[in-house]
Amino acid sequence: MSADHSGTTTRAARPLAWLPIRPEEIEDLPGGLEYAYWNGEPDFPTDPARVVFYAAPYMKGDEVCTRPLPLMPNLRVLQALTAGVENLLPAVSSLPSGAKLCNARGLHDASTAELALTLTLAALRDIPGFVRAQDAGEWRHGFRPALADRSVLIVGYGSIGSAIEDRLAPFECARVARVARSARTTARGRVHPVSALPGLLPEADVVILATPLTEETRGLVDAGFLARMKDGALLVNVARGAVVRTGALLAELESGRLRAALDVTDPEPLPPGHPLWSAPGVLVTPHVGGPSSAYFSRAKALLRDQLARFVLDEPLRNVVVAAD
Template identity: 70%
Template sequence: MAPADPRTPANDVWLPIPADEIGGLPDGFDYVHWDAGPEFPADPARCAFYVVPYMKDPQVCIRPLTEMTGLRAVQSLTAGVEHLLPALHQLPPGARLCNARGLHDASTAELALTLTLASLRGIPDFVRGQDEGRWLAGFRPALADKTVVIVGYGSIGSAIEDRLTPFECARVARIARTARETVRGPVLPLAELPAVLPAADVVIITTPLTDATRGLVGSDFLARMKDGALLVNVARGAVVNTEALLTELESGRLRAALDVTDPEPLPAGHPLWHAPGVLVTPHVGGPSSAFLPRAKRLVRDQLTRFASGDPLSNVVATAG
């Protein structure tokens, strides 16, 4: 391919979804389809707006950035951007990194509720019983009348509470980095977490992975949870200290339902696979039928803003 003319402003938009499948995109750009294949479909230097491929190797996704000398915006299709932040220094000054806040709310909240209900009601045991032809009758915990703590009350945490509302929980406590008020009640700061945990029957983790939250759910956190409580993690695996969690699981004191793990993917033979009281799903909070229409809507909206010169949504960092 011919090298980009340095006198010509970059005008390509790299998309992991073909432009004709998105529809309604603004005119004036050259749309290029790249979903992390081995060959670049065009000169990266001509790229002005890069939509990062979804669920691909992070190292592959950041590979073109060093050559995207005309880049002005990077749009992730994930809420977390920890896999992109190390590459921020490679972007041209002023280039904006945007996350996908809101894109995965419905799907991830749905899975969080699924994991909570499945674990409380013993669905994994019933599936194993069905496989073995055993009838496992008996009483199981309900979500009704339970106290639930949501740690990380952004758009996904709020969407989880939306779905908890019909289940007659005794209380929902909301924890975030800073305190604020919502229409449903107060959001408490992280400093209040030690006082809230002992009353929790279910603790749902939805916080982003940052330096401040890495290992947040460690020995002290888990020790404050009451006997028999359930930990649900739909955030990032490294928010939870795996060894500390295994200690509690193997003692039988706590239970866990994990859509994310550390390490991830969870290797064969890892003790988490067979720890008592644990349900593991393979990071499927986002990838569902809800993803594609919402991804298309996000990309369409952001590119419309970009074309008109309006501020982009969900800017989390700017290259400097």
């Protein structure tokens, strides 16, 4: 208990959490914390200095997400609602010592895996071409490639990569190969290290990128990577745009040797007039792997669980790094 300036006794303020989803919309939030809603609005709902748990707004841009951080000297947890946190990593060095940055591993698995499969099927079966034919009132019959009996290579076999394979299982692929940062064995089979890519790429009809963006994966898909892909292969990117060297990909697309289905690009957003928009054999979606009807219920569940762990001083999930 403490006294205010009038001499009235008041209850000490509880630790504060800022959430980008209205607290009243999240059932069973743990007690012991005060909650405030902030989703990137110009004005802050409370004094940021009181915040100990900050869940950054989703899809609001880097500048919006990081704007309150310099005003949060008591922050203990910076919770992202994305699997990739490369936009928040630069801010970690300025956070209070011990503050943890957590990602949202698992939150977008189902939605992103659905889109990866959608892009693969749409590109193989030429759905964009059929839509253009419908717009023109034309009946364009003919054979198109199927996913059945094709070889698929998943580059980035984390939780999203695994969810992609879950959805590939009914489609009678001839083979699914897996690549991650380090080799291991899963219930579905062997996961190859990145060093095995040169031998795996020539065998794949479809290469799906689901890797996080790190210094090791930035520009991973360069001219050499693409040159090893077989003629007519399809590159699907649901990872990050900067995993792919855009100029090298454009050269392959314009030659007609490869095709691509891209939910992410470099640059992003893709500006009007950029050659990727009109390159042959490319399907572009505007980074919509995560935002779907599956997002809100899963985001609420993640926040509820992390906040409960925080209140009980239990280990947090998905800790990426802690500030020195």
